[in-house]
Amino acid sequence: MTTIRPFVCEDLFRFNNVNLDPLTETYGLPFYMQYLARWPEYFQTCESAGGRIMGYIMGKAEGGGEKWHGHVTALTVAPEFRRLGLAGKLMNNLEQISEQKKCFFVDLFVRVSNKVAVNMYRKLGYEVYRTVLEYYSGDVDEDAYDMRKALSRDKDKKSMIPLKRPVRPDELD
Amino acid sequence: MASGSHVDVNERRLRPIYDCLDNGNNKKAIQEAEKALKKHKDFQCAKVLKALALLRLGRHDESSVILDEIHSQHPTDEATLQAMAICYREVYKLEAIADLYENARKNCPDNEDILSALFMAYVRLGDYKKQQQTAMLLHRLQPNKNPCYFWAVMSIVMQSQSSDDEKLAKGMFLPLAERMVKKYVDEKKINAEEEVQMYLIILNLMGKWKEAYEVVTGPLGEKLTSETFYKERKAAELFSKMNNWPEANAKFKFLLKENPDHWQYWKDYISSCIKIAKSNWQPQDDGNNCETDYTIDMASLFMDQTISVCSGDRLLRGPYLAQLELIKALRETGDLSVKNLGSPLTLLQDYFKLFGDKNCCYEDMKLFTNLISKPQQKDLIDSFTKTLELHNSDGSIFFAPDVKAMQRHLTVLQLARYLGIQDSMSVEEKISLARECIQRYQHGLEFGKDLLITDIQLSDNFMLMAAHLLEEAWEETESQQHLVEAIVHLQKGSKNCPANFQFKVMLIHLFSVLGAYGPCQQLYDSLEVKHIMNDTLGYIISNHMVRLGHFAAAGANYGSMLKFFAVNHKETAEYLIAAYKYGSFNKIFEFVRFREKLQNSLQYACAKVESMLLDLMLETSHHQSVEQMVTHMEIDPSEDGAPAVEFGKLCDNRDLRILEAWEKETYDTKAASDFSFQEEKAWLRIRSLTLRILACAVSLGQQVSNSKALRNGVGSEKKALNEILESLGKELSEHIQEYEKKFNVAYKYSLRGPSPTRIAKYLSDGHHQVICSMIETILHLFKMQSEDLEGSENEKQESPSQKVPEILAGLLVKYKGSLLLETDGKKSINAAVIENLSLLAETMSHSAILTGVCHRILKPLKTSWNKRCRKMKAETPPPQPAVFSNFTKLIASFDACAKDMHVATRDLDPVLLSIDLSSLSLDESEESDSLQDAMIQTDVLKNIESSYQTTSREVCELIHNKLQYFNSLKL
Structure with a gap:
């Protein structure tokens, strides 16, 4: 009961019911437009039968060699449309696109405190690959989990073997 | 290489200036630039970098003297050109960039970098004709590079879109663009998905559905891979455009089997099916291989099948709502004989049974409540209410035992309100319902005590419902107590759940009714309205600030709104360029329209005029x-x-x-x-x-x-x-x-x-x-x-x-x-x-x-x-x-x-x-x-x-x- 379709600029005028959520960051226009211009297929939205935006996912493909992977930049669902499996649907969509692009894995960052999200990603097959210290800045900086899921091209799931030690944001590649 | 070493020397001399600029140390950058100029007094690039540093220090006049001087020398050196382009971009003199590169091109007609920068300069200006000419020059220079050629094609398409002359658009620009692509197709020079997309854009604008279909399903269509099921979706759309409903229907059915919850596919599937049924179409052979559903019964059957196929996993709302949508669509075509589909009343009741405990159930059902008569609507609500256990035998409130039961109650209350059933209540009844909602809210907090502060409380909607009822009681009786009471309860709700913006926005409305802007500002600030929200949500406060005599706050708010509008037009131009670079041609139309909508925004115009009026009023005590x-x-x-x-x-x-x-x-x-x-x-x-x-x-x-x-x-x-x-x-x-x-x-x-x-x-x-x-x-x-x-x-x-x-x-x-x-x-x-x-x-x-x-x-x-x-x-x-x-x-x-x-x-x-x-x-x-x-x-x-x-x-x-x-x- 959801229409998944490409996110369009016009949606920026009416995504407030999603973005007024405190954990959903509203970025400057260049940020969205960069994704729309460069990875339009990776930016998808869900629309309700009543025409409201239910949520959206923003992603990209990057990296070289065996690190060529799909990345989830933002995934959010409006409160009234939670617990319907939308996030899973959007993630699945992004994984399929990444498969098409012959990526090795998909990764994402999530706040360590956001247990609901971490559990959801686990259910979708993601595992914590490493912890990134103080990745989120705020009144108190917060660590992030870098979670990963291997795609079919990474047959041995090498990309998912967890790192033993946490890394600092400047060590990220 | 002699010239090479010369470049190296220059580069070495410029390096420290660049570093200073990158670090924001503009004063030092000027010193470094002057040092370089001492050694080499006509060093153009050093001069321009000095101008850039001056600009960033706010010394615009000095900066523009230097820029004018260099500009008139028609520089061709790449570093100089780039630095100048940055300067002009920062002061938003886009014409000057185009002029700069135009001069450079005249001196070095074969320089690819200059030409491509010139193309981008025209993109910023939206000068489609010059874009086209420049792209063609580039193409002649590099006949084997496809992107330049397609930039030219896109520039022609844009001319067709911006031309007021329909004849010119349809008769000249689009056919020209089509011929150009066709030439590449015939010569087998099409390489990339973007190029096929370009072709589809043109055929679509020309209404050549058949040709587009051939592209999608032919060898070129093999390149369309970046979106899943893109080809099938596109084919279904094109069949619809060609009024080939049987084929369209079969495609949508295929897509629904893959994705049985996709609402747009259901809608298209249903409308195609109704069109076929009306035309009495039949499959030509015995119909064994026919995937088309050509009668309403077949559609109904497909929905039933989908429901049973999917019943194993998480229940999908799509096929259930599709049944209602089918009735709705039939009614819209005047066909009231929907007997085999079950009555809408029963379908709605069934839907509530299955999904009443979902937050979105209200939003789903309200789309279809007008399929039943007013008395039936009342019956519907009554029958829902009967399924809820709301009061104990002594009349006291029976609180929901779990979240699901609570949510079902909320759904019923919301639907009842939407259907106007609360209208027949007296003020006393409304107030008493409000009080009950408040108690239920309070009780429901129990279910959410483990939630994070960033989550929405599960019973929040009870509180909001109470506030709406109290506000209505105020409107009916004009007794402000009810309004104040609504504010108090919303304030409480907001305190318990700061993540719920509904409380805050409603509080802003109610405070402003009472003439009090002060609390509105705090609430608005806590919503963290930024960037584009300035445009879409600024209205929440903008009519109240000056009206209620909070001039200082008004000045600050107009300031941040205007800041957004001032930078956005500058910044977004660069992404038009990116769309050309990455070949996202579909996005170009979107970006152009989007920029226009922002530039012509009512909120922007109001903020501009109001902030000037405000300044004229405030900061003046003498003429x-x-x-x-x-x-x-x-x-x-x-x-x-x-x-x-x-x-x-x-x-x-x-x-x-x-x-x-x-x-x-x-x-x-x-x-x-x-x-x-x-x-x-x-x-x-x-x-x-x-x-x-x-x-x-x-x-x-x-x-x-x-x-x-x-x-x-x-x-x-x-x-x-x-x-x-x-x-x-x-x-x-x-x-x-x-x-x-x-x-x-x-x-x-x-x-x-x-x-x-x-x-x-x-x-x-x-x-x-x-x-x-x-x-x-x-x-x-x-x-x-x-x-x-x-x-x-x-x-x-x-x-x-x-x-x-x-x-x-x-x-x-x-x-x-x-x-x-x-x-x-x-x-x-x-x-x-x-x-x-x-x-x-x-x-x-x-x-x-x-x-x-x-x-x-x-x-x-x-x-x-x-x-x-x-x-x-x-x-x-x-x-x-x-x-x-x-x-x-x-x-x-x-x-x-x-x-x-x-x-x-x-x-x-x-x-x-x-x-x-x-x-x-x-x-x-x-x-x-x-x-x-x-x-x-x-x-x-x-x-x-x-x-x-x-x-x-x-x-x-x-x-x-x-x-x-x-x-x-x-x-």
């Missing part, structure tokens, strides 16, 4: 500073002058749907927002004319007093200004006449927005007369030559301006009043007095400026009259011309009026008058946690009180400034 400000603002009063508002192009980007009030079907949200857009535009017109009138009058006054040649004052320029003023005045009067018919009575908007402008008050109380009379006076004085002074001497006629203090005084009598009203022993806040006095203060400040202009015109006349008197050496000096004494009288009346205003405004301060706002207190709350409620209420009233104080203080200060202003205008 010289007004003159400086007008010069600084660079307002061009002439037609289409800055800040120009293109009323025909204005876009309403406000997101008016963010508050969920389970609004009754009877309130026409669409009509309200349409009317609001008209009203906003009308008010903006009045405000923008006011601004231009003020600016024009001030410039006129300045010109008169600066010009010695007043006596023969027929300089062409001078004449223009007074003529402009006259025509602006006329324009204002004409619009006022038009608007008086339409807007002089306030539209009854829902409290949940949009909010009204001040136009109704402005018109019905005749505030425009002040400006109009002042314009007449100014024009009258302007025409008066010093020789006429004697003539006017005996004319005891009053100038039109004499009316103005009378108008103001009359309005003051009407407006002034106590902040607390008492009727029948009930106390209530008189919010109108806040709004009225703020508006009057603004009108007074406009008259001060225009009086200042009169003073400017009269002053030289007075001086020359004094001189002549002295020359005459008459024993008895001639009596002063009436025009001077009239002006002195005018100032005296203004002064008196302003003093009265000052008193009236000071009386708004609740503390000064020791008004006890807590005397409004609710004595009826008997709930268990009334202590907490009482504390919140004290807080709320304190906030309201301090907001009134701010209003009083700011308006007082403004009037105080105006008193000074008037006193400085002595002849």
Whole structure:
């Protein structure tokens, strides 16, 4: 009961019911437009039968060699449309696109405190690959989990073997 | 390589400058640049980098001298060009970038980098023709590179889209673009998915569906891989365009099997099926291989099958809603024979059974409730209510045992409200339902005690429902207690769950009804409205700030709104370029339209005009500073002058749907927002004319007093200004006449927005007369030559301006009043007095400026009259011309009026008058946690009180400034 379709600029005028959520960051226009211009297929939205935006996912493909992977930049669902499996649907969509692009894995960052999200990603097959210290800045900086899921091209799931030690944001590649 | 080493030397010398610039150390960058220039005085790039550093230090004049110098040398060196382009981009001189690269290209016609930079420069300008020419030059240089060729194609397509001439678009541009792509197809030169997409865009614009279908399903279609099922989706769409419903239906069915919850596919599937059924289409062979559902029964069967196939996993809402959608679509075509599908009433009941515990159930079901009659709707709600256990046998509240049961109750309440069932309730019943909701809210908090602070509380909607009911009780009884109670409960809800923006937005609406802007600002800030939200959500506060006399807050808010609009146009141009670079041709249309909508935003235009009016009102206590400000603002009063508002192009980007009030079907949200857009535009017109009138009058006054040649004052320029003023005045009067018919009575908007402008008050109380009379006076004085002074001497006629203090005084009598009203022993806040006095203060400040202009015109006349008197050496000096004494009288009346205003405004301060706002207190709350409620209420009233104080203080200060202003205008 959801229409998944490409996110369009016009949606920026009416995504407030999603973005007024405190954990959903509203970025400057260049940020969205960069994704729309460069990875339009990776930016998808869900629309309700009543025409409201239910949520959206923003992603990209990057990296070289065996690190060529799909990345989830933002995934959010409006409160009234939670617990319907939308996030899973959007993630699945992004994984399929990444498969098409012959990526090795998909990764994402999530706040360590956001247990609901971490559990959801686990259910979708993601595992914590490493912890990134103080990745989120705020009144108190917060660590992030870098979670990963291997795609079919990474047959041995090498990309998912967890790192033993946490890394600092400047060590990220 | 000799030249190579030369480049290396230069690079080495530039490196430190770049580093300083990157680190934001602009002063050091200048030093480094000067060091490099000492060694090599014609080092272009070093000069430009110095200019860039100067620019970033705000030394624009010095910077532009250097840039002009280099620009005229027609540089071709890449580093220099890039640095210059950065400078021009920062000052948003996009034409200069194009000119720069155009000059460079003439000197180095074969330089690919220059050409491609030139192409991008034209993209920024949106000059599609030049884009095309430049892309073709690039293509000739690099015939094997496809992207340049397709840039040219896209530039041609854009010309077709921007051309007003349909014939030219369809007859020339599009066929040309098509031929160009076709050529590449025939020569098998198409490499990339983007290029195929380009072809599809063109065929789509030309309506060549068949050709497009062939592309999608042919060898070129193999390249369309980046979106899953893109080919199938596109094929289904194209079959629909070709009215080939059987094929379209089969495709949509295929897509639904893959994704049985996709709503758009269901809608398309259903509409194709109905079209086939109506045409009595049958498959040609025995139908064994036919995937098409060509009867309604087949569609119904497919839905049933989908339901049973999917029943294993998480239940999907799609196929269930599809059944309802099928009935709805059949009804729309006039077909009421939907017997085999089950009755809509049963389907809705079944739907509730399955999904009633989902938050979105209300939103799903409301789309289909008009499939059943009014009495059936009531039955529906009754039957739902029966499934809920709400009360114990003794009538006390039975609380939901779990979240699901609670959510089902909420769904029923929301639907009942939407269906207007609460309308038949008495005020007492509404209040009692509200109180029950509050208790249920409180109880429901138990279910959410493990939630994070960033989560929404599961029972929040009970509280919101209670607030809506209380607000209605206030509207019906006009008893403010209910309003205050709603605020208190919303405040409590917001405290328990700061993540829920519904509380905050509704609180802003309710506080502003009470005339208290202060708490609104805190709430708005906590919503973290930023970037594009300034455009879509700014409306939540923008009509209240100045209206309620919170000028400082208004200034700050307009500032941040304007900052967003100012940078966005600059920044987003770069992404148009990115879309060309990455071949995202579909996005180019989108970006162009999006930029236009932002540039022509109503909110932007309002913020621009309002912030200038605000500055003119606030930061001035004497006429010289007004003159400086007008010069600084660079307002061009002439037609289409800055800040120009293109009323025909204005876009309403406000997101008016963010508050969920389970609004009754009877309130026409669409009509309200349409009317609001008209009203906003009308008010903006009045405000923008006011601004231009003020600016024009001030410039006129300045010109008169600066010009010695007043006596023969027929300089062409001078004449223009007074003529402009006259025509602006006329324009204002004409619009006022038009608007008086339409807007002089306030539209009854829902409290949940949009909010009204001040136009109704402005018109019905005749505030425009002040400006109009002042314009007449100014024009009258302007025409008066010093020789006429004697003539006017005996004319005891009053100038039109004499009316103005009378108008103001009359309005003051009407407006002034106590902040607390008492009727029948009930106390209530008189919010109108806040709004009225703020508006009057603004009108007074406009008259001060225009009086200042009169003073400017009269002053030289007075001086020359004094001189002549002295020359005459008459024993008895001639009596002063009436025009001077009239002006002195005018100032005296203004002064008196302003003093009265000052008193009236000071009386708004609740503390000064020791008004006890807590005397409004609710004595009826008997709930268990009334202590907490009482504390919140004290807080709320304190906030309201301090907001009134701010209003009083700011308006007082403004009037105080105006008193000074008037006193400085002595002849």
